[in-house]
Amino acid sequence: MIIDCDANATYAPDERIRGVISSCLESLGNPSSLHRGGQRARAALEEARASIKRVIGAGNRDILVFTSGATEANNTVVAAVAGRTGAIVSASTEHHCVLQPLRRIALRGRAVTFVSPNGDGVITAESVAAVVTPDTALVSVMAANNETGVLNPIPAIVSKVREIAPRALIHTDAAQLLGKGSLSMKDLGVDLLTLSAHKIGALPGTGALCIRDGVHIEPLLLGGSQEGKLRGGTENIFGVALFGAVAEMMTADLPARCERMSALRDAFEEQLMHALPDVAINGRGVARLPNTSSVFIPGVRADDLIVAMDLERILISSGAACTSGKPEPSHVLMAMGQEEERTRSTIRVSFRADLSLEMVPRVVRALTNAVTRMRQVMRNGHRGTYVE
Amino acid sequence: MSSEVAEKITPKSMTDRSIVVAMSGGVDSSVAAYLLAKTGAQLVGVSMQVWDYKKSCSDNSKATCCSPADFNDARRVAAKLDMPYYVVDFEAYFEREVINRFVETYQLGMTPNPCIDCNSRVKFRELRERALSFGCSHIATGHYARILESADGFHLLRGVDRDKDQSYFLYTCRQDELGKTIFPIGDYTKSQIREIAREVGLVTADKPESQDICFVAGSVQDFVAKIGGRRQRGDFVLKDGTKIGEHEGVHRFTVGQRKGLNIGGLSEPLYVIDLDPSSHRVILGSRDDLKRESFTVREMHWVNPRLIKRIGVGESSFELDIIVQVRSRHHGVRARMKVLDKDTCSFTWHDEWAAISPGQAAVVYDLQNEELLAGGRIAK
Numbered sequence: 001m002i003i004d005c006d007a008n009a010t011y012a013p014d015e016r017i018r019g020v021i022s023s024c025l026e027s028l029g030n031p032s033s034l035h036r037g038g039q040r041a042r043a044a045l046e047e048a049r050a051s052i053k054r055v056i057g058a059g060n061r062d063i064l065v066f067t068s069g070a071t072e073a074n075n076t077v078v079a080a081v082a083g084r085t086g087a088i089v090s091a092s093t094e095h096h097c098v099l100q101p102l103r104r105i106a107l108r109g110r111a112v113t114f115v116s117p118n119g120d121g122v123i124t125a126e127s128v129a130a131v132v133t134p135d136t137a138l139v140s141v142m143a144a145n146n147e148t149g150v151l152n153p154i155p156a157i158v159s160k161v162r163e164i165a166p167r168a169l170i171h172t173d174a175a176q177l178l179g180k181g182s183l184s185m186k187d188l189g190v191d192l193l194t195l196s197a198h199k200i201g202a203l204p205g206t207g208a209l210c211i212r213d214g215v216h217i218e219p220l221l222l223g224g225s226q227e228g229k230l231r232g233g234t235e236n237i238f239g240v241a242l243f244g245a246v247a248e249m250m251t252a253d254l255p256a257r258c259e260r261m262s263a264l265r266d267a268f269e270e271q272l273m274h275a276l277p278d279v280a281i282n283g284r285g286v287a288r289l290p291n292t293s294s295v296f297i298p299g300v301r302a303d304d305l306i307v308a309m310d311l312e313r314i315l316i317s318s319g320a321a322c323t324s325g326k327p328e329p330s331h332v333l334m335a336m337g338q339e340e341e342r343t344r345s346t347i348r349v350s351f352r353a354d355l356s357l358e359m360v361p362r363v364v365r366a367l368t369n370a371v372t373r374m375r376q377v378m379r380n381g382h383r384g385t386y387v388e
Numbered sequence: 389m390s391s392e393v394a395e396k397i398t399p400k401s402m403t404d405r406s407i408v409v410a411m412s413g414g415v416d417s418s419v420a421a422y423l424l425a426k427t428g429a430q431l432v433g434v435s436m437q438v439w440d441y442k443k444s445c446s447d448n449s450k451a452t453c454c455s456p457a458d459f460n461d462a463r464r465v466a467a468k469l470d471m472p473y474y475v476v477d478f479e480a481y482f483e484r485e486v487i488n489r490f491v492e493t494y495q496l497g498m499t500p501n502p503c504i505d506c507n508s509r510v511k512f513r514e515l516r517e518r519a520l521s522f523g524c525s526h527i528a529t530g531h532y533a534r535i536l537e538s539a540d541g542f543h544l545l546r547g548v549d550r551d552k553d554q555s556y557f558l559y560t561c562r563q564d565e566l567g568k569t570i571f572p573i574g575d576y577t578k579s580q581i582r583e584i585a586r587e588v589g590l591v592t593a594d595k596p597e598s599q600d601i602c603f604v605a606g607s608v609q610d611f612v613a614k615i616g617g618r619r620q621r622g623d624f625v626l627k628d629g630t631k632i633g634e635h636e637g638v639h640r641f642t643v644g645q646r647k648g649l650n651i652g653g654l655s656e657p658l659y660v661i662d663l664d665p666s667s668h669r670v671i672l673g674s675r676d677d678l679k680r681e682s683f684t685v686r687e688m689h690w691v692n693p694r695l696i697k698r699i700g701v702g703e704s705s706f707e708l709d710i711i712v713q714v715r716s717r718h719h720g721v722r723a724r725m726k727v728l729d730k731d732t733c734s735f736t737w738h739d740e741w742a743a744i745s746p747g748q749a750a751v752v753y754d755l756q757n758e759e760l761l762a763g764g765r766i767a768k
Contacts, residue, residue, distance in 0.1 A: 301521075308523060373520070
């Protein structure tokens with residue numbers, strides 16, 4: 001049995017989700033076709049759109065555009081303001097799919113300011129307000145951080161920004177918040193909001209950008225007139241239909257899900273701190289996602305720990321997923337002012353709602369055993385000076 | 389770390405999956421993994437990310453092994469054998485312990501052997517330490533060499549395939565390392581290994597041989613110039629100091645080298661007989677000028693258990709008739725080894741002699757040319 005404690009990387013579909021997959025297959029077709037095959041696909045597409053808008057508390061006239069994922073949605077936002085004037089404000093803790101497109105336009109001469117978080121990883125409304133000016137064109141701050149789970153005070157940021165720069169577009173990447181906390185486009189007050197389907201158990205390669213009524217942006221992908229001419233390309237109808245179905249399912253018992261996840265997370269942190277008193281949990285004192293624990297474990301290499309845990313069939317991560325075997329230090333933890341060495345000893349444990357509470361002691365025990373073993377290896381066979 | 393510690397920190401529950409297999413994505417390590425998997429051993433495949441080819445070569449496709457494409461091959465082999473597989477980052481460590489020494493040695497007018505540094509400083513230390521961290525007690529590699537356990541300890545033998553034998557690169561292995569290392573392909577010939585790979589259907593079966601130095605995609609000389617950052621032209625001179633031409637830098641030459649000098653019009657072939665990095669001179673002469681009656685080897689590592697014992701009790705100034713191999717592609721010739729102290733030996737040729745290059749390894753075998761006894765670096 002595999003114990004999956006890496007839900008923030010991707011949320012593998014559970015049995016209930018698998019149960020609706022075949023019905024979503026029924027909707028396969030080209031929504032732009034006039035015939036009944038097309039009509040069926042079109043109906044499924046609009047059904048999913050309505051579901052997701054309901055789930056994220058979007059207004060009736062707000063526009064939800066399906067994309068190939070959060071990365072495309074975030075790139076769309078950056079590309080949309082690239083052609084306008086005015087400075088851009090974002091945060092140094094954002095996901096790379098916000099940071100990289102912003103860095104590119106910064107290299108081309110655009111003024112982009114990345115706000116640093118406080119020591120807990122929070123981007124405060126004050127720190128954003130301090131750099132916003134009346135001609136700021138875009139403010140983009142994520143709702144919840146993927147590595148630490150720390151929540152940013154989006155409504156407070158929005159109200160500060162509106163005071164200073166009424167014309168600025170305000171965007172939040174809510175990929176990690178969906179399914180792990182209440183999410184309301186209206187309450188957040190943003191103009192643009194990014195979603196990802198696979199973070200809640202639907203398919204990778206599916207996402208959405210919600211655009212508040214009255215906000216106009218240029219499409220990133222030009223092609224046919226799909227998605228109200230806001231995103232060319234035949235819709236990923238299977239992925240979108242599943243996204244809609246899973247979003248509905250997940251929202252129906254959201255409070256109970258969150259409760260289960262925070263019970264897992266709290267038990268994990270309590271037991272781990274008992275077993276290894278020198279660990280430190282990032283952002284423990286501030287509002288966080290209920291499922292995420294970012295743990296600094298002195299004297300071990302996070303990447304080795306991930307391998308050791310995987311060999312025990314327990315999946316964890318060291319922050320952002322990396323396939324190259326050449327892990328960069330976490331830019332999120334570095335932005336929080338931590339030393340590189342500390343970031344390389346930090347793991348991320350992110351729980352699924354359906355993990356049994358009885359598994360937590362097993363996870364803690366495996367982690368403790370591996371850490372104890374590694375510290376022993378470090379002591380006895382010090383790298384480079386190979387002590388007998 | 390001693391083997392007892394390795395034993396202790398390996399929980400009993402893990403003994404049935406205790407081998408880390410170093411996988412480069414080539415056919416040898418793929419078959420090594422297959423042969424072990426067949427025994428029912430539980431394995432963990434590891435590829436070592438050691439070098440970013442972009443640092444030395446603009447064309448990644450020229451990389452000879454350990455490129456991302458090779459890792460994908462290793463990944464496919466691991467998946468076929470149903471074993472977990474990880475790419476582990478060794479770049480900073482490899483750069484410090486292997487690359488920098490490689491470049492510096494060339495710049496000092498000596499000839500380095502990075503494969504030996506990689507084995508002794510990366511594979512048998514760093515990788516083994518990672519293995520222990522993962523809860524694995526042993527490491528296995530695709531080297532053509534054999535380990536024989538006997539009452540007095542572990543003996544390191546040449547691989548059965550003499551053309552492919554890689555024991556030369558392993559002379560720094562210590563007893564505790566040999567005890568925790570497995571060379572699954574040492575009893576096979578290369579053609580048998582390829583045959584096995586084809587039979588089993590491993591994707592790496594027909595991959596071409598990797599080049600001598602895995603991290604150099606183009607020429608060694610260009611690599612040294614690029615990474616070392618220094619280029620100093622100098623003169624070709626004869627023994628008597630007569631200048632007969634110019635060259636692009638002493639790092640481009642190895643003592644004993646005959647090809648690639650680009651000097652013509654002389655009656656007999658010229659060899660590099662010495663390098664002087666301080667005056668940037670490459671000294672040329674005849675093959676006979678390369679002959680040394682004897683030579684000294686330092687930084688000795690003792691591999692054979694009996695010799696370890698003799699050295700360990702402080703015995704020195706003894707002499708042995710042995711076979712000494714002075715390059716990776718050298719069959720080894722008979723010589724008399726005089727042990728001066730635990731770190732130093734001198735060698736005197738019997739009848740046949742070989743050109744030696746300071747910096748290269750001199751590796752000592754028994755008179756059957758079968759068991760590796762010791763090794764060290766040829767002094768300048």
